[in-house]
Each structure stands twice: as structure tokens, then as C-alpha cells.
Amino acid sequence: MGIGLHNSEFKNPVIRWVDQRLPVFTMMQKEYGTFPTPKNFNYFWNFGALAMVTLMVMILTGVFLAMNYTAHTSMAFDSVERIMRDVNYGWLLRYIHMNGASMFFIVVYTHIFRGMYYGSYKAPRELLWMTGVVIFLLMMATAFMGYVLPWGQMSFWGATVITNLFSAFPIIGDSIVTWLWGGFSVDNPTLNRFFSLHYLLPFVIAGVVFLHIAALHITGSNNPLGVEPKGPQDTIPFHPYYTIKDSFGLVIYFVVFAVLVFFIPNYLGHPDNYIPANPLVTPPHIVPEWYFLPFYAILRAVPDKLGGVLMMFGSIALLFVLPWLDGSPVRSMRFRPLARPFFLLWVVAVVVLGYVGGKPAEEPFVTISRFAAAYYFAYFLVILPLLARIERPLPLPESISRPVLRGGGPLPAGAAAKPMEKA
Amino acid sequence: MKLSIKAVALGAALLLAPLTARAVGEATTYPEVHFSFDGIFGSFDRAAAQRGLQVYKEVCSTCHSMHLLSYRNLVDLGLTPEQAGAVAASFTVTDGPNDEGAMFERPGRLADRFRRPYPNDNAARASNNGALPPDLSVITKAREGGAEYIHALLTGFRDPPPGFVMGSGMNYNAYFPGHQIAMPNILNPDQVAYGDQTPATVDQMARDVATFLTWAAEPELEQRRAMGVKIILFLIVLAGLTYALKRKIWADLH
CATH class of the missing domain: 1.20.810.10 (Cytochrome Bc1 Complex; Chain C)
Incomplete structure (x- = not known):
């Protein structure tokens, strides 16, 4: 290897020549x-x-x-x-x-x-x-x-x-x-x-x-x-x-x-x-295309034009700060008995918003859209912050391997160590 | 439990779309009518579409343009180039300017677009009590209900119900939104003389013209469906092979 060249592990001379100078192959191998x-x-x-x-x-x-x-x-x-x-x-x-x-x-x-x-x-x-x-x-x-x-x-x-x-x-x-x-x-x-x-x-x-x-x-x-891998067995x-x-x-x-x-x-x-x-x-x-309808419904749920626009943009802005609204250290909803139903209800609210967003702005759709929009915001601003304080999560598994492997225990040696040979 | 989450998620993603996309459509029911192109394997009944062309040519084209079509497209409808050329030649189109800078008239050619009945929209409105007869090139794609709607509209002229106030020069139609349409009931029994001895009832002409207009709006329909069947069959086989390979690769992990 010459000075300044990348230390390539590829054997093919052409790939190796390129990889030493521009290690895209090493990068692809590492990342994918x-x-x-x-x-x-x-x-x-x-x-x-x-x-x-x-x-x-x-x-x-x-x-x-x-x-x-x-x-x-x-x-x-x-x-x-x-x-x-x-x-x-x-x-x-x-x-x-x-x-x-x-x-x-x-x-x-x-x-x-x-x-x-x-x-x-x-x-x-x-x-x-x-x-x-x-x-x-x-x-x-x-x-x-x-x-x-x-x-x-x-x-x-x-x-x-x-x-x-x-x-x-x-x-x-x-x-x-x-x-x-x-x-x-x-x-x-x-x-x-x-x-x-x-x-x-x-x-x-x-x-x-x-x-x-x-x-x-x-x-x-x-x-x-939602549990970080503890080691190569995971x-x-x-x-x-x-x-x-x-x-x-x-x-x-x-x-x-x-x-x-x-x-x-x-x-x-x-x-x-x-x-x-x-x-x-x-x-x-x-009507906008179907994928905008939930946001369109939020826009129309507010009687005031500026208010509706702010709520619509706000509904997406909330996603940006979601990591800080949800203070619970437990990631997966599988272990959050309270957050799970509230979240699934939020999904239902989004679907309902999408449905009423495609309907004319008249009753009962306006009222439905107001309830659904209110829940959309309440989930982020009230329910998630509150749950972080009061929810008692289920016990988390010790590691990924334990619940995944039948009967538990570490992975048999060699199973994950040489996966490339099977490709 | 895991399955139920997936069901909710996929259900939400897949159901949301059709529900909402159709949400706005008015729940009008049209008379039951069977078309040759119904269903996923349907194709155009060439004879019906050609009869529809005849109706369009002799009746509709007096007011309605179809400017996205060219006479050469009629070859796809089963006409020979000579027959299509004869259709083109039966119309007089304006061409030019010539070497002297003057516009001139000549018989239509295969390369010409379908002739517009009016020089511009204002002329069309002036001749039709202020109403603009819409271009029919993509009309079945541009109306909720498509061909069924066209058929219903053409057979839906009635006397207005008692007490229904009509605007001047308007006609009552059972299926037109608002029921008042500027177009008169143009199809009468035996309006056209079909070459294949098919009785030219109003219902028959309406179905034929709806078939022709569907072909005009989606000339790729048959090719699209044929290709779709092949591609989906291929993908299903590929999915089976991919899944088998996935099982094999993952075998020693589980």
C-alpha cells in the first residue's frame, strides 16, 4: 500500500485500485x-x-x-x-x-x-x-x-x-x-x-x-x-x-x-x-389529494382562517418536537400499556380526519373534525407528557436475543459470524 | 397482539385512500348497463365503438369537439387506413397560411386532429344559448361514473317534474347535476342508420357512443390491462422465489 492510499480489503485488482483511492466499496460494504x-x-x-x-x-x-x-x-x-x-x-x-x-x-x-x-x-x-x-x-x-x-x-x-x-x-x-x-x-x-x-x-x-x-x-x-443491542449476539x-x-x-x-x-x-x-x-x-x-386530507380537515375544523392555518402547520410542527414531548424512556409501545391505546386512538383520529377532510364542510363532519383535531393535538401536548409521569411500563426484556431465541440463551457460535458465505 | 397492530396500520394506510378519494362523489345511481370494457379483463367491442364513432360523427360532432384525437387514431378502432382516411376526408379543415399568406380549406387528412365544430369557445357559446359544449376527448375520465354516466345522461332526458322551475332554453335531465342541462335531447330512435343493421334505439346509440368515448379517453386500456396481468403474474412468482430464498438465508437464525 502506497502512502496516502486507503487500506482496502478487496482482492479484485480493479476494485482494489479504485477503493484505495476512493473507498466507495469499503463504504458500501460497511454501511450495507x-x-x-x-x-x-x-x-x-x-x-x-x-x-x-x-x-x-x-x-x-x-x-x-x-x-x-x-x-x-x-x-x-x-x-x-x-x-x-x-x-x-x-x-x-x-x-x-x-x-x-x-x-x-x-x-x-x-x-x-x-x-x-x-x-x-x-x-x-x-x-x-x-x-x-x-x-x-x-x-x-x-x-x-x-x-x-x-x-x-x-x-x-x-x-x-x-x-x-x-x-x-x-x-x-x-x-x-x-x-x-x-x-x-x-x-x-x-x-x-x-x-x-x-x-x-x-x-x-x-x-x-x-x-x-x-x-x-x-x-x-x-x-x-426498543431495547438497544447489547452485543454481537443481538x-x-x-x-x-x-x-x-x-x-x-x-x-x-x-x-x-x-x-x-x-x-x-x-x-x-x-x-x-x-x-x-x-x-x-x-x-x-x-378537495386536495387524499394524502393531504387529514391536514385539510384540521384547517377547516377551525372557524378562524389564520387559526386554521396555524393549526395545520402546527400539526406538523409538533412532529418536530415529538422527541421532547414524549418523556418516557421506554421506546416500544409494546411495553407501554397506557400509551399504546392512546396512540392507536390517535391513528384512528388521523384516519377520521382524512375521511371528513374529503367531505363537504357541513354537519356532522365539521363537529367530527373538531373532536378528531382536538384529540390529535391533545395526544401530543397533554397525553404524552402526562403519561411519561404516571405510566408504569411493563418489564423490559434484558436483551434482544432473549425473547427472540426460542428457549433463550446466547446465539449458537458461528451462526451470525459468517453470514457472507451464504450469499 | 402484534397482528392487530399490523392490521390497524395497514388498514389505515390502505383504507384511508379509497374512502376519502371517493368521499366527495355524489351517490347518484345510474341505470344498470353492461359494457364490453367492464371488469379487469374487459376490452373494447370494436363494432360498438365504431357505431359510436358514427353517432359522434353524425350527431355529437355538430357541437362537441374531440381535439385530442387525430383521424389516424381511428386505425386503432379497427378501421383500415383507407376507411380512416375517408372519415378524415369527410370533414373540411382550415389550413394555412399558404404562400400568399391566406388561410384555405381542404379535406381532412389522417394526420389532422378531429375538426373542431367552432373556431373558438366564444363562437361555441354564441351558438348554444351561452353554454359551452365540452370537449369530449377525455370526458369519461372527467366525469364521476364515466361511461355509465354518459349513457345515463344521453337516455336521461325527461319532462321536468311538476313544480320544477326551468331556466330559459334549458332541458330537464334526470342524471345531470342540478337536472338542468343546456344540451337538448339530441338522440331520437333511428337517428343514425347503422351499417350493420343494429337497431338504432336511443339506448343502443347511447351505449355505443359511451363505448367510443371511453376508447377515446383511454386508448391504452387494452394494452395496459394485458401488460398488467403479465407483470402481476411475474411479480407473484418472483415473490414466491424471493420468499423461499429469504427463508433459506434466515433458516439458521431462528
């Missing part, structure tokens, strides 16, 4: 090969990998769609339909991209649920969690702007409603809205900048995903027991154990994805978005 991972993951731990794959699918299909899309109010709608008709497999690209957004949110919501149920946000994983919330916010912005691009009725009116939220802020509100629009109404400058940002933000997401994974690989993964190398487990989950995920894309591609969309945007005709019900 031998990376010690708790051995007791359930299938909820697939969803990080699924989100990663979905991001790549979205970027890839999006790049090809952008080659055929025209960001102009007079041509956007027709250019999307031209993709559907005249571009080779354009309908496939577009339906994958369109339904991929929904699949991305299904995956990320499950991923967030996993993190909340098993306490993955607790020390020392606070920054890991917070970068995740940043990704979620960026995803929401990206999805919203992407939905505007086909320039259908829901695109236009959704953009109008959402950007108008900012006008609720006193004094500067109207200036913010004009600044966002690039004019005095949602128009061509708005469409242009949304297209530009819709192309940019996914790469910002990719950057934050990198930070998310970098933070993950410092603290290591949480696990369903962990297995990422490859091949979790590469194959993630692969299996991925194939199942693709089956669901394919059912949407090939058989019910417009099921999650709204028919009004196949009507070209018309600033003079307001649709009877303006």
Missing part, C-alpha cells in the same frame, strides 16, 4: 454489507427501503415525463394527454408517476407510524427523526406542486386554495401570496415556478435522505423491542439478511403498485382534474 442490524425487525422495517425505491422510481419516471411536458397554461393539459397518447409507453410513465405519489405517501405514513409506535424518535435518534420530518415536509411541497402541473380544474383550484392560505397572515399575507404566484392570480408564472421547483425538490429530498441514512448509521436502527449483518427481507417486501409492494397502475390508475385521483383549468368556473367541491 456488514452493517450490524438488530435481528428482530418485523416487516414494518421494510418501509424505509420501500420509500427509498419509490423516490428513485419517481425521479426516474419524472425525468422522462419532463422531456415531454410543456409548462404553459395553454399547453400543459394537452401536453400531458399527448404523453398519454403519442409518447411510447407515456401512459405507463405517467400512471406510474401519478400513482407513485400516492404509494410514496402510503409508504411514508406507514414508516412514520412505525417510528411513532416503536419510539424510534427517542434519544439518541432525535435528529434522525427530525430529518425524516423534513423529508415529509419536502414531499408534501413536491406532491402539491406536481399535482398542479397537469393544469386541470383541481390543479388550478387546489393551487389557488393552498397558496391563498398564506394570505391569512396579517400585514404581510397578501404580499406573500403575490410573491408565491408571481402575479396577481394563479397563472402562467405560477405554473412555471411550480414546474421548476417540482423538478428541484426531489433532489433536495435525496440530499436529506442521505443525511437521514447517515444519522441512522451512527445510532443504528431501533427495533420492535445483531446480524444487513446483507444478506435484510437485503433479502427488503427484497421480498419490495416485490409485494410492487404487486400493490401494479394493481393501481394497470387496473385502477385513476381511482385515487379526482375526475375534475381531467377538465382543463378554468379560472371562471369553480368546481362544486375543491
